[in-house]
Amino acid sequence: MKAVPVPGIAGAWLFEPTPHADARGFFSRTFDREVVASVGIDPDGFAQDSLSRSVKGVIRGMHLRSGAGEAKLVRCSYGEVFDVVVDLRPDSPTFRNTEYFQLSGDTQVSVYVPAGCAHGFQALTDPADVSYRIDRPHDPSEDVTIAFDDPDLAIPWPLPVSLTSDRDRRAPSLAEVLKTLR
Numbered sequence: 001m002k003a004v005p006v007p008g009i010a011g012a013w014l015f016e017p018t019p020h021a022d023a024r025g026f027f028s029r030t031f032d033r034e035v036v037a038s039v040g041i042d043p044d045g046f047a048q049d050s051l052s053r054s055v056k057g058v059i060r061g062m063h064l065r066s067g068a069g070e071a072k073l074v075r076c077s078y079g080e081v082f083d084v085v086v087d088l089r090p091d092s093p094t095f096r097n098t099e100y101f102q103l104s105g106d107t108q109v110s111v112y113v114p115a116g117c118a119h120g121f122q123a124l125t126d127p128a129d130v131s132y133r134i135d136r137p138h139d140p141s142e143d144v145t146i147a148f149d150d151p152d153l154a155i156p157w158p159l160p161v162s163l164t165s166d167r168d169r170r171a172p173s174l175a176e177v178l179k180t181l182r
Helices: 033-038 174-181
Strands: 002-005 013-016 020-022 025-027 048-054 059-065 072-078 080-087 098-104 110-113 117-123 128-134 143-145
Touching: 002 033, 059 080, 072 080, 072 098, 072 117, 080 110, 080 128, 098 110, 143 174
Parallel strands: none
Antiparallel strands: 002 013, 013 110, 020 025, 048 128, 059 117, 059 143, 072 110, 072 128, 080 098, 080 117
């Protein structure tokens, strides 16, 4: 497994595993504490693992947490997703930068999303399973959602939107959210 810095988001990393494939399928290490620690991330700092399953076209996001924020390690374990990270840390040298990734169950690449960055994805397959490893227990009172179709973000979602949650459909604009985060 190797760690590759994400140039457009300070502190974000891609973790690229080395799958071992044969006639049975493949085996892949999806988390390696030594590799994670080598880039300055505390491998023991994760508190919860979660999994979402989405049908093709679903958008989940753009989500982040208020307060201390929430760092997460995100991986598409089955299927494929268009993944988005937006840096919303006012003091970051990459503030308001956006990066896009195609995450796939075939590659098992993970993206580390630093606290203070918004994250979302669109399922490109039916289904698409996304695994999350977060650094502190979830507190719904700290949930922040930004409109996934906000023109200021101009995210080029690759498919027509099939479904979103009520929360995502009613989300405020990036400009409104930035006023509350400062």
